[in-house]
Amino acid sequence: QVQLVESGGGVVQPGRSLRLSCAASGFTFSSHGMHWVRQAPGKGLEWVAVIWYDGSNKYYADSVNGRFTISRDNSKNTVYLQMNSLRAEDTAVYYCVRWGNWKIFDYWGQGTLVTVSA
Amino acid sequence: DIVMTQTPLSSPVTLGQPASISCRSSQSLVHSDGNTYLSWLHQRPGQPPRLLIYKISNRFSGVPDRFSGSGAGTDFTLKISRVEAEDVGIYYCTQATQFPWTFGQGTKVEIK
Numbered sequence: 632q633v634q635l636v637e638s639g640g641g642v643v644q645p646g647r648s649l650r651l652s653c654a655a656s657g658f659t660f661s662s663h664g665m666h667w668v669r670q671a672p673g674k675g676l677e678w679v680a681v682i683w684y685d686g687s688n689k690y691y692a693d694s695v696n697g698r699f700t701i702s703r704d705n706s707k708n709t710v711y712l713q714m715n716s717l718r719a720e721d722t723a724v725y726y727c728v729r730w731g732n733w734k735i736f737d738y739w740g741q742g743t744l745v746t747v748s749a
Numbered sequence: 750d751i752v753m754t755q756t757p758l759s760s761p762v763t764l765g766q767p768a769s770i771s772c773r774s775s776q777s778l779v780h781s782d783g784n785t786y787l788s789w790l791h792q793r794p795g796q797p798p799r800l801l802i803y804k805i806s807n808r809f810s811g812v813p814d815r816f817s818g819s820g821a822g823t824d825f826t827l828k829i830s831r832v833e834a835e836d837v838g839i840y841y842c843t844q845a846t847q848f849p850w851t852f853g854q855g856t857k858v859e860i861k
Contacts, residue, residue: 666850676790676798676841678850692849726797733804734786734845739797 633657633738635727640743643717651712653727653740661685661705664730667712669723670742677723681730682710695721717747751776753842755853761861768829770856772842777822779846786845789818789827792855793838801840802827834860 639651653665667679680691680701689701700713710727724742731737752775762768778785789802800809802818805825815830829836837860842853 675855676843676852678852681850690848733784733807735788735800735803735809736790736798736843736845736850737800737803737809739799742797 633729635729635738635740637725637727637740637743640725640745642746642748644749645718645747647717648713648715649717649745651714651725651727651743651745653710653712655708655710655727655729658729660708665701665703665710666728666730666736667701667710668726668728668736668739669721670726671720671723674723679725680712714745717745719747721745722747750849751778751844751847751851753844753851753853755840755842755856757856758854759857759859761859762829762832763861764834765831768832768836768858770827770840770842770858772820772825772827772853774823774825774844776847778825778844779822785821787818787820787825788843788845789816790841790843790852791836791838792841793835796838798841829858832858832860 634656636654643649664683666681682689682701698716703710724744726742727740728736729738754773756771778787787805790798792798806818817828819826839855841855
């Protein structure tokens with residue numbers, strides 16, 4: 632079965648960096664695009680970034696563009712989110728999401744909490 | 750960006766009774782390829798979202814048939830024919846027709 636396991640979250644000071652990882656299993660990772668979607672405490676969902684199945688294209692939300700970088704290693708079945716210059720408003724649970732056929736967010740990880748606080 | 754607006758924001762329902770959630774987009778969600786990339790997600794308390802419906806009306810794998818989706822263009826509806834206790838939580842509509850992908854603000858379904 633499809634499994635997505637995020638890691639790397641934690642408490643970080645404003646302006647610092649953090650790298651999230653998402654280990655995938657149960658499907659052919661190199662055939663699927665992958666997204667990061669976040670959810671601030673008590674709030675709704677916000678799309679963050681996407682990477683194509685082969686890493687050829689990457690797109691970002693305006694709110695993180697220039698600060699966050701998505702990447703992947705298909706030999707390790709892992710997608711990453713490098714987050715630099717973190718702000719308090721980046722505090723959220725970050726979900727790794729598979730991009731399925733028909734442009735759908737079809738499988739979600741359990742999420743990893745990032746807290747940006749002094 | 751396409752704005753997704755859901756109504757109501759909160760829906761107290763009686764077990765066994767139907768429920769309905771509306772989602773309106775600020776622009777047509779018909780893609781140039783002819784498809785409409787409107788999906789519905791369900792998030793139980795403390796859990797990640799899970800996919801219920803894609804392309805307006807297609808139930809995802811394992812989703813009970815009491816869930817149905819309908820609509821076209823800019824107006825869409827999720828219906829639960831008979832609400833069960835496990836259906837509580839927040840429901841989100843989301844569009845993938847136009848970058849960036851956007852979500853509705855969520856509708857909380859709770860049992861009366």
